[in-house]
Amino acid sequence: MEKQYTVKANGTTAEGKKNWMVFDKAAEQFLPQFEGGRFALQDIAKQLNEGTLELEAEETKTEPKESKTGRKIGYMRISTLHEHQKFDRQEEQLKDMGCDVIYGDRLSGAKRERPELNKMLDDLQEGDTVIIVSIDRLSRSTRDLLDLVELIKEKGASLKSIQDSWLNTTDESPMADFLLTVMGALGQMERAMAQQRVKEGMAVAMRKGANVGRPKVNSKKMEHALELYKKGEHSIKEIVEITGVSKATLFRKVKEIKDQAGI
Incomplete structure (x- = not known):
């Protein structure tokens, strides 16, 4: 051989x-x-x-995979449309953090529909990091903040706050996860308590025979509409369609009941 x-x-x-x-x-x-x-x-x-000596298999060198490092995306917000109020302070801090792109809204943080925020969320790519100066620049409600954190995570991106150092999802921080969980639980409890106060206030006001102070609509229709509103099983649009009470009238009545109950 x-x-x-x-x-x-x-x-x-x-x-x-x-x-x-x-x-x-x-x-x-x-x-x-x-x-x-x-x-x-x-x-x-x-x-x-x-066969008394064998060749050692050569080590196959594999190049280390590059960790996917995305862009730094800045988001800033001010609550007024007045030109004299500037983004300067927020913009400077975001630039110091090395943000590649910065989005800015001139709208209240209580409004979820913000053009630049929506655009930023649409443009997010895997590996990106959204940087904000503080939590209140992104959201003014616990539920909205938690929803936005989830949306950002679903995109494969992360969120980091400059002033609120605990809010940093870039490194899978246990503290950030814990505090977000606590915030979620507190937000749920807050909503439940608010809903209970509304129901109690409406019941008290209705027993007192609260008056709308405007030309009366059919009392039975209004009672039906308020009852459906209290149950919370229907949307406002559905209540209007079922009872025939206008949305504006229903809202005025609910507000009056809340005011009388001190809610």
């Missing part, structure tokens, strides 16, 4: 002597891992052919 390994000259050395090396006939290549004189290399080739 023909031997796979032999010793061949691979050019010459600097001194003009033959450069002997072990040669793999099957792979048609020299094996640079073996060094020595011709006779020592012949002994190595013999051991390789007999």
Whole structure:
């Protein structure tokens, strides 16, 4: 059987002597891992052919994968349309953080529909980090903040606040997760308590025979509408369609009841 390994000259050395090396006939290549004189290399080739010496598998070097580092996206907000109120303070801090793009709204934080905020969320890419100066620049309600955090996470992006250092989802911080969970629980309890106060206030005001102070609508229709509103099982639009009481009238009545109940 023909031997796979032999010793061949691979050019010459600097001194003009033959450069002997072990040669793999099957792979048609020299094996640079073996060094020595011709006779020592012949002994190595013999051991390789007999199977008493095995070639060590060359380590396959894999290039480390680049961690996906996205852009730094800044978001800022001011509550007024007046030109004299500027973004300067927020913009300067966001630029100092190295933001590549900055979005800014001139709207109340209580409003969820903000053009630049929506545009920023649409443009977010995996690996991006949204940076805000403080939480109140992004949202003024716990529920809205939690919803926005989830939207940002779903995009594969993260959120970081400059002033509220605990809010940093870039490093899977246990403290950030804990505080967001607590905020979610508190927000849910707050909504439940507010809903209960509204129901109690409406019941008290209705027993007192609260007057709308405007031309009366059909009292039975209004009572039906308020009852549906108290139950919370229908939207305002559905209540209007069911009872025939206008949205404006229903809202005025609910407000009056809340005012009389001190809510």
